[in-house]
Amino acid sequence: MDNEAGRVVLASGRGDTPFELRIEAGACFDDMSGEPFPARVTLSVDGEQYRGCGQGIAP
Numbered sequence: 001m002d003n004e005a006g007r008v009v010l011a012s013g014r015g016d017t018p019f020e021l022r023i024e025a026g027a028c029f030d031d032m033s034g035e036p037f038p039a040r041v042t043l044s045v046d047g048e049q050y051r052g053c054g055q056g057i058a059p
Helices: none
Strands: 009-010 019-029 035-045 048-055
Touching: 019 048
Parallel strands: none
Antiparallel strands: 009 019, 019 035, 035 048
């Protein structure tokens, strides 16, 4: 967690299912609906990256 940068990075602790999920504060607009969200989300898994919008994580 990096509060100053407004970022949370979650990573798999399992070698057989590695992934990284990044949630970063910043305006993000859904491509289909145009709805605004407060966070940008990137999921990296199996050499692929998926991007979208999200709400963030509450403590």
